[in-house]
Amino acid sequence: MATLVLSGLQLMVVLDGTVANLALAPLQSELELSDAGRNWVLTSYALAFGGLMLLGGRLGDSYGRKKMFIAGVGLFTIASLLCGLANNEAMLIGARALQGVGAAVASPTALALVATTFAAGPARNRAIAVxxxxxxxxxxxxxxxxxxxxxVSWRWIFLINVPIGALIVGLAVIALRETAAERLALDVPGAILATLGCTGLVFALTEGPELGWGSPAVVGALVAGVVLLGVFLLVERRAENPLLPFVLFRNKDRVAVFVSIFFAGAVMFSLAAFVALFVQDVLGYTPLQAGLAFVPFAFGLGAAAAASSKLVARIEPRWLIVTGTVIMTASLLYGSTMDGSVRYLPTLFVLVLVVGFGVGLAVVPLPLCAIAGVGSHEIGPLSAIAQVAQTLGGPVGLGIIGAMATSKTLSLGGTSGAVADMTEAQLAAQGAGYMFALVGCAVCAVIAGISALFIRFTPEQVAQAQEAEKSVQTT
Structure with a gap:
């Protein structure tokens, strides 16, 4: 039962991140969101999730993982209900941010509970695999x-979480056992400063095309974001138990890894959003057709991930990452030339499959490089930082790429908002903006690839990292 509880939470969080992309077009139309407001539906969740994830894990260590897991799932469930009942932009975005807070507490705590709930050996191995x-x-x-x-309705992608979340909470009370609390100094100021700083930057980038880059709100948010992130770095240097220990960044190879992870996260997050919008708003796909159209991406990613996990112990990981980013870049640049006349077979089908393969080839070696050449006690913190880098790369990347897309649309005579009220010319401009976003994704892929060239970890070090990761999970 414990396996069902913990894996159920992971499934719910992953589902939520996937289905939100498919709902962007209909919810923008129903709630009459601007393009910036539409993007905030994704970024508000990701910023809260990524910015507070490290603190969420520490809360479980300090106050008991079962207690914090139940609190996190409960908050996520309540927030999902509010998302489903939202009747305006502010309520939906606020509820999505609250969802992110709940996920930031529950998700890292769930993974830690796998290690403490099951005895080392086959039982724990099975639980980790599930x-x-x-x-x-x-x-x-x-x-x-x-x-x-x-x-049926975009509201159901959120409302479906309510009975599932309630069931997980009920089963967690029965099936999970509490862990011993270890009272550590919590770096709450660091978590808040990092989240607010990233939010300020994303706000400026997202709202700039519509409010104007010289708008006091945009300039103020940009300045505030930079200042808050600067203060965050100062706080981390003096914190008793910092969320971001600078000692972990002394290795230049590892810094290059985190840069690559950040920009790879930006590609995946932004690509999914804009392709989903393109096929629904421009090509006229239903949400179900759009979801089915993306399935080849998952298969391409899975095939490349399986191959990459074996090749990474034989080939220098940087060349696998670079190869993956080259495939991504070429595919994305080709995709950026598409318009409303493109057909799914063979063009979109092959493109989605190939991009997925490139993503899988690049992203599998990166987390292993993050923990290459370190002791077992550093694997956990480095893996967590890698996950945060990928999660925060998404909203920051979407802020930049979304600004590019909106600016392109407006420059062609298009308008911001739901496509139902657009003329044919405005819809063409909107489609051109969506496809121009793929150029931004390609630029992020190039940066990830260039950064990967500075990763000097050997296949032997990565193979040791694979074994060390398995050892940490099973002991």
Whole structure:
């Protein structure tokens, strides 16, 4: 039962991240969101999730993991209900941010509970395997289930979490056992400063095209974001138990790894959003058709991930990452030339499959490089930082790429908002903006690839990292 509880949470979080992309077009139309408001539906969740994830894990250590897991799932469930009942932009975005806070507490605590709930050996290995499998299952199931639910109403992608979350909370009370609390100094100021700083930057980038780059709100948010992130770095240098220990960044190779992870996260997050909007708003796909259209991406990613996990112990990881980013860049630049006349077979099908393969080839070696050449006691913190870098790369990247897309649309005589009220010329401009976003994704892929060239870890070090990761999980 404990496996069901913990893997159920992972499935719910992954599903939520997948289905939200498919719902962007219909919810923008129903709630009359601007393009910036539409993007905030994704970024508000990701900023809260990524910015507070490290603190969420520390809360479990300090106050008991079972207690914090239940609190996190409960908050996520309540926030999902508010998302489903939202009747305006502010309520939806606020509820999505609250969802991110709940996920930031529950998700890292769930993974830690796998290690403390099951005895080392086959039982724990099975639990870890099921927990990890939920990411893949959730990705594909989210495309199909999310599309089907969105076709009924976008509200159901959030409301479906309510009974599932309530069931997980009820079973968690029965099945999980509490862990001993270890009272550590919590770096709450660091978590808040990092989250607010990133939010300020994303706000400036997202709202700039519509409010004007010289707008006091945009300039103020940009300045505030930079200042808050600067203060965050000062706080981290003096914190008793910092969320971001600078000692972990002394290795230049590892810094290059985190840069690559950040920009790879930007590619995946932004690509999914804009392709989903393109196929629905421009090509006229239903949400279910859009979800099914993305399935080849998951298969391409899975095939490349399986190959990459074996090759990484034989080939220098940087060349696998660079190869993956080259495939991504070429595919994205080709995709940016598409318009409303493109057909799914063979063009879109092959493109989605190839991009997925490139992503899989690049992203598998990166987390292993993050923990290469370190002791077992550093694997946990470095893995967590890698996850945060990927999660925060998404909203920051979407802020920049979204600004590029909106600016392109407006420059062609298009308008911001739902496509239902657009003329044919405005819709063409909107499609051109969506496809121009792929150029931004390609630029991020190039940066990830260039950064990967500075990663000097050997296949032997990465193979040792694979074994060390397995050892930490099973002991």
């Amino acid at each position: 927990f990890a499998a939920m990411t893949g299952v959730g990705s594909i199931a989210g495309l199909i289930l999310g599309g089907a639910l969105t076709q």
